[in-house]
Amino acid sequence: MLTSQRKKAILEALARDGQVVAKALADAFGVSEDTVRRDLREMAGEGLLQRVHGGALPASPATADFAQRQSIESEAKRAVAKAAAEMVGEGQVVIVDGGTTCVQLARYLPRGLRATVVTHSPSIAIELVDHPSIEVVVIGGRLFKHSIVTVGAAALEALSHIRADLFFMGVTGVHASAGFSTGDLEEAYMKRALAAHAAETVVLASSDKINAASQYKIGEIAMASTLVVERNTPAALTDPLAAAGVSVVRA
Template sequence: MTADRKELAALSPEERQAVILEKVNAAGRVLAAGLAQEFGVSEDSIRRDLRDLSDAGLVQRFHGGAARLVTPALDFHRREALHAEEKQSIGRAAAAPIPDGATLLVDSSTTVVRFVRALSPALSLRIITTAVDVAAAALDHPLAEVVMLGGRLGRLTRSATGAGAIDAIRALRVDYCVLGTCGIDHGLTLRADDFEDAHLKSAMIRAANKTLLLATADKLGQAATYEVAPIAAVSALFTSSRDTAILKAIREAGVDVETV
């Protein structure tokens, strides 16, 4: 082992992650196998490093490596403060048609938190979620049974992710899935910034009789790295967008659209 490699192998995980982040930002992308060889550590160690950097919103993971973010993702609390009035209006509109006795499967989204807070307190509901903030909001509902699905918590999404969470979702059959989205691209595909979040959302859609999608205006026409599902998998879209062209295309795909 060369002197340089010995120095790299002696780094703590935090120090190694700082070096990896510099490499990602300089090169645009890195591969786990190459990093493992360079640092003299196992690929499992590098994968954990890339996962931690991704959870912190600093890189974008892909199978076998990671890439530089075009724009660093905002953390949950900073996102919660953006477009607050739009999110409130969208949440109220999406909550209005929910019937008594419904079982809801709810993902991690600042707009979806507004939806949960807007649910009528007179309704008896079961709310199932992977998201810490959604569960906390649901606990304030006087008649809701709240079920929290477990898994590894992502710092960026503040939601359980991974195989355990997805397996739990696959065992469910619910009335409604309620989702936020990182974007609906011009090909009318739902997109996500996080690989594991994309798989989680996709599993939620398949577990539900109906899927309600909540999206602020900036999300329509917005691309993100990972595919979740075609827009036709959604039953209804609640949005503040006034983009007539993309809304027309979404309606033509068979989705009910309500603008607020």
């Protein structure tokens, strides 16, 4: 079997099964595990998959920076954001992550809502300037320009006195066995810390991020109570997540 044929078969297996195991691939192709591992390394370098111990997972396509992602407005993204905004109750303290869907969430919060929004995203804070009854608490730190959020020791320290009702989290990867992930190490630490300071974590995810993984793990699927997805997300993608105990809301 040619290298190109093996790689095509690997991508097909990833799309079908959600993961591949190097030993099983080697047996199926009749080649050594070293050959399969080389294929996986090359494919990972091309951004086609995410390598993990013993095999690989589908790679998250969410690699564009904030400005590029913000230019991609979709009805599905707005629906996810609107459904999440409707979960915020009167008088609650909520943490809102960075990201373009979370910016949409902020836009959908009712102008008369009385609540407190804690965020490490300047973009979220700016969206809420004209909401007279929403108190905005901005977490400072080093600005991670790719996502326009603050990260680092100062941001983590600022969280120590906060106890929120909800945390709305954005991710780049959602996978039943690999959990939630993102493409930056410090962002992963920050998201994990934000989740630890909220009673419940709600994850907002477009369908292209489900059954995919990025380089840095945030936590297991069980860290979230709710996953808000696009209405037309295939059940084959969401059923394993629901089986893991997450409530799936279709927007």
